[in-house]
Amino acid sequence: GENVEQHPSTLSVQEGDSAVIKCTYSDSASNYFPWYKQELGKRPQLIIDIRSNVGEKKDQRIAVTLNKTAKHFSLHITETQPEDSAVYFCAATLYSGAGSYQLTFGKGTKLSVIP
Amino acid sequence: GAGVSQSPRYKVAKRGQDVALRCDPISGHVSLFWYQQALGQGPEFLTYFQNEAQLDKSGLPSDRFFAERPEGSVSTLKIQRTQQEDSAVYLCASSLSGRGRTGELFFGEGSRLTVL
Numbered sequence: 627g628e629n630v631e632q633h634p635s636t637l638s639v640q641e642g643d644s645a646v647i648k649c650t651y652s653d654s655a656s657n658y659f660p661w662y663k664q665e666l667g668k669r670p671q672l673i674i675d676i677r678s679n680v681g682e683k684k685d686q687r688i689a690v691t692l693n694k695t696a697k698h699f700s701l702h703i704t705e706t707q708p709e710d711s712a713v714y715f716c717a718a719t720l721y722s723g724a725g726s727y728q729l730t731f732g733k734g735t736k737l738s739v740i741p
Numbered sequence: 742g743a744g745v746s747q748s749p750r751y752k753v754a755k756r757g758q759d760v761a762l763r764c765d766p767i768s769g770h771v772s773l774f775w776y777q778q779a780l781g782q783g784p785e786f787l788t789y790f791q792n793e794a795q796l797d798k799s800g801l802p803s804d805r806f807f808a809e810r811p812e813g814s815v816s817t818l819k820i821q822r823t824q825q826e827d828s829a830v831y832l833c834a835s836s837l838s839g840r841g842r843t844g845e846l847f848f849g850e851g852s853r854l855t856v857l
Contacts, residue, residue, distance in 0.1 A: 632783075660845070669745075669832070669848040670784065715783050726797035729774075729846065731783030 632732025650698040658719035668689035707741045745849035762818045762852040776832040815828030823856045
């Protein structure tokens, strides 16, 4: 099965600075890489995703890059704001062959943006 | 409904008790997933339904865990003879996409199970 490693586990940045979270995956057949934001006690919500045929995707202050050869992908948040404080999860999607696609999540990064 | 709804939000069970957790996905969503999220960890896959068919149950940790979606909409995750290690948040997610096609997962708020 797939294995996803995520770093760092905690990250503190000053408001206005950038934050970068990195993930690696093990199975080269994985083809879809979403990022979810989870605020304390709330549901995970998709913030951005990227497919394996694309190297980079940007949405306002958030960008994701994918290096298929190295099997790693990263989340970049620019001009961070206090409301960006949350736990961020990366995930890799692998078609299981048993009739489903499975998302394997990283262990999460707790981002704290200091005003 | 507007989003994925789960109940109960909180459940405290005594060890050995059976529990049932309900998920009401977004109307029309073909795919339904159950995940287990331990404290401070990422969600871990339990099982997947496409409509009423349970296509993948490889993540269920033991035969005490059972899930069903008999009419292709509401799903129930049942845990028999609960153990302390079952304490976690159980997340349900649904997706419009069907087999083999990836798409955004919409998560519910989760059911937090505490086994004493």
